[in-house]
Structure formats: structure tokens, C-alpha cells
Amino acid sequence: MLYMHDLWVNWFEGEENGYNICRFHEWRKEDGIELIDQIPLVHVEDELFDFIENDLQDLPLSLLQDIHRRTYMKKNQERVTVEYAAVVTNGKDVIVFDTLGYTLPVKKSRLIPRQERLVFEMVEGKRPEHYNIEATAVKEHHILSLGPDKMSGLTRRERQLKQLLMMALDQLKHSDHPEEIRYWLTEWDPAQYPLIKEMTNEEAWDHLYGGTIQGWSSYHEELCKKLIKGQPFFETIWQGEHHDVSTQHLKSQN
Known part of the structure; x- marks a missing residue:
């Protein structure tokens, strides 16, 4: 061996x-x-x-x-x-x-x-x-375990925040206030507000999930920040990804 x-x-x-x-x-x-x-x-x-x-x-x-x-x-x-x-x-x-x-x-x-x-x-x-x-x-991949194609090209920080966003969206879907889904979809895509008003909660959820599942952008980050506000567990994860990090240690071992 x-x-x-x-x-x-x-x-x-x-x-x-x-x-x-x-x-x-x-x-x-x-x-x-x-x-x-x-x-x-x-x-x-x-x-x-x-x-x-x-x-x-x-x-x-x-x-x-x-x-x-x-x-x-x-x-x-x-x-x-x-x-x-x-x-x-x-x-x-x-x-x-x-x-x-x-x-x-x-x-x-x-x-x-x-x-x-x-x-x-x-x-x-x-x-x-x-x-x-x-x-x-x-x-099987799902909202809390995204497929590799949904994380491709993202940095460690972006992957962590995307997982946090998916956790928050999953919580939103199963919350006692499903009408909030349309509110958050409007935050994500305000230009669609006239259409969003006519959507069911399920349709709004599908649009919100379908819109956020691809890639990562400042719009994703802003939505994530708003969604987790006031939730200590989620905020701790968020804060952990927003302090300065360094990847330069141990370079002498390379």
C-alpha cells in the first residue's frame, strides 16, 4: 500500500x-x-x-x-x-x-x-x-442541496450565501404566512408587479425560486440580506461571510 x-x-x-x-x-x-x-x-x-x-x-x-x-x-x-x-x-x-x-x-x-x-x-x-x-x-438534489451546475463558477463566499438564501426561501415556503411570498417576489422582480398580483402563492413561489436558482449577483445578495433580517441563526451565517478573509496563509507549504 x-x-x-x-x-x-x-x-x-x-x-x-x-x-x-x-x-x-x-x-x-x-x-x-x-x-x-x-x-x-x-x-x-x-x-x-x-x-x-x-x-x-x-x-x-x-x-x-x-x-x-x-x-x-x-x-x-x-x-x-x-x-x-x-x-x-x-x-x-x-x-x-x-x-x-x-x-x-x-x-x-x-x-x-x-x-x-x-x-x-x-x-x-x-x-x-x-x-x-x-x-x-x-x-437527489433539492433546494437545500443544490446540484453542482447551480454552484458552478461561484466563490466560497457566494456558495455559502446562496445556500443561506435557499434556506431562507425554503423557510418562507413553509411559513405560516404564505402571502409574503408575493411580497418577496416583488422585491426580487418589481417590474412584474402587475402579474405578481394575479399569481397564487404557489405560482409566486415557483417564479421566485426559478429566478434565484441560477448564478449569483448583487440582487441575490440584497434579497438574502432582507429575507434573513431578525433571524439570529441566519444572521450569524451572514455575518460570518462578511468579515475580511484571507487565503494567503500556508503559501509557504505550496
């Missing part, structure tokens, strides 16, 4: 969509960067790589057996054994996962570019290992 050493990771926990496992250029100085002392590297087929990157279901038992207790972290100068963790690659992309002792990839990370290049060098010319994926539930 191949192994990597002294690996910088930036864990994103409970993420089922690969677009939320941020690439190195989007890492922030306040992220909790950790150092892995030793971890196995597994060359896998495209199907399994996509399954690990873009889902949160049970991993193949044979893979878990192959990597069992082969990873070590350094904590307070002590070497701590990790139950199930690995770097996986399909030869084109790389991801790291840690199951936290479970059977699904709970935590995931990208690598810094220098270590990513090393992965490709280590598996070059080698055939990927075959692991059978058990029958699983078909993954």
Missing part, C-alpha cells in the same frame, strides 16, 4: 457535495488546518471517487478493511491512530476523508497543490483498485 506523510488537511464535516469541500485557494486563515503524520493513498475508479466526493453513504467494506488503523495524527506531540482515513484519487483529482470511526466519509478535505501533484506522481502508470459499491439510495 502507498502512504503519504506530513499532509496538511482542512476538514469540511458532513458535506455531501464536492463543491463545498474547498480547494486550497479558498482556504481561510481561521480554518482549522491539521497535520496528518501518515495516511494511506488509494488509487480508485472514477465511480468510487465520485461516490466519496459527492455523497455521504457507507463506503465499501473492503476499502475500510484495507485502510483500517493505518493513519496517524500528531496531537500534543503524541501519535494518535485513526480508525478509517485515506487519500483517494482517480488519477485526475484528489480527496482525503476520515470516517470518525463510522463507515461513511464524515470529514473530507482537499490537499495543497504540492501534495496533490505528489499524489498524481505516485499513482502514475498504476491501475486503480476495484471496490464494489453496495446498492445505495439514489442521490
